[in-house]
Amino acid sequence: MNIGKKGEEIAKNYLLNKKFSIIKQNYHSKFGEIDIICEDKEYIVFVEVKSKFYLSFSNLSERVDYIKQQKFLKTVKIYLSENITEKQPRIDVIEVTIFKNKYKTNHIENAF
Numbered sequence: 001m002n003i004g005k006k007g008e009e010i011a012k013n014y015l016l017n018k019k020f021s022i023i024k025q026n027y028h029s030k031f032g033e034i035d036i037i038c039e040d041k042e043y044i045v046f047v048e049v050k051s052k053f054y055l056s057f058s059n060l061s062e063r064v065d066y067i068k069q070q071k072f073l074k075t076v077k078i079y080l081s082e083n084i085t086e087k088q089p090r091i092d093v094i095e096v097t098i099f100k101n102k103y104k105t106n107h108i109e110n111a112f
Helices: 003-017 066-082
Strands: 021-028 033-039 043-053 088-098 103-108
Touching: 003 021, 003 033, 003 043, 003 088, 003 103, 021 066, 033 066, 043 066, 066 088
Parallel strands: 043 088
Antiparallel strands: 021 033, 033 043, 088 103
16 A cells, blocks of 8 residues: 555544544546545535655645645535535645554644
8 A cells, every 4th residue: 555545544544533424535526636525513624635654854734735725626616516515615634644553643624
């Protein structure tokens, strides 16, 4: 399993433990992909997952630059046009840092 898929699996389990219901994973549009779409009582949440190994010096949140944000927003709009909901939409980023046999998550709500 590659690091991206491993990070998405960790993020999904994190969200399930936080009592979110997973609606869809890897939703695609012509503009890009939403890693996880989930919901709680109040929000429908569109999640971008960023993963890295602990030895990497990159800052995960910097990987969601302006261009990535615009493509993500367009994909969210397409999803919402196809799937009516009364819930408030929210965009989150979950950063996953993978150590040898452990991991650390950082959940950024309303990321952009």
